[in-house]
Amino acid sequence: MILFDTHAHLHLPEFDADRAEVLARARTAGVHGFLTVGIDAEDSAKAVALAEAAPDVWAAVGIHPHEAAGADEAALETVRRLALGSARVVAIGETGLDYYRNLSPRSAQLEAFRRQLALARELGRPVVVHCREAHADVLGMLREERVGEVGGIMHCFSGDAAAARSCLDLGLGISLAGPVTYPNARKLPEVVRAVPLEWLLVETDCPFLPPQPYRGKRNEPAWMVHTAGQVAAFKGVSFAELAVRLTENARRLLRLPPAE
């Protein structure tokens, strides 16, 4: 079995005490690829350092909408430099809009999102998009900034089937995280059924959002089998087939070399 965790924060301090064990447990569980995702300029440098040190970990560099108030010229230049400085950086993000928590002013979120989409286009790298309670503005910005030129991933998808179809039209894959396993998953079963198999992905978003059996604990990639198993059940395909297809999708959207 081969799974690819398309959105993790493995470089965060939550894993400092046992990162090697966490990665070893994930590999034993069949997870053989990881995208560790930066949330601000300083944090993105840590993501790159981890990806440089582990052959099955790649990095995304960017500024999360929660941190958008700090996305000044210097921070954006650091992100650009990190992306250019390492072949292990395969995507820009996470970036996007979060109108649920609104930890940065909306104007700052919009500006940081626009700048990072422009950077992704300039560098020819896919984007990792965070969207919470902001689907209309996220989709509008993605269209305006021609995200289709680079494509990418809508991470921890929380919209409905219509929003998912709009993302597909823009060349973005739909990534499901732990919430797809929750009893109140609401629209997500329909989303999984509506999205063609070649556009689905799975992720942990660890250390956040553990799947149902582990709610309340620190999430880790080994537990992603629960998320993938639920997606397979909703999709009506075998776990083995789903795992192979989703890993192919991750490698295609992130433009990784074929697995050996």
Ligand SMILES: [Zn+2]
């Ligand atoms: Zn996010």
Ligand SMILES: [Zn+2]
């Ligand atoms: Zn994240």
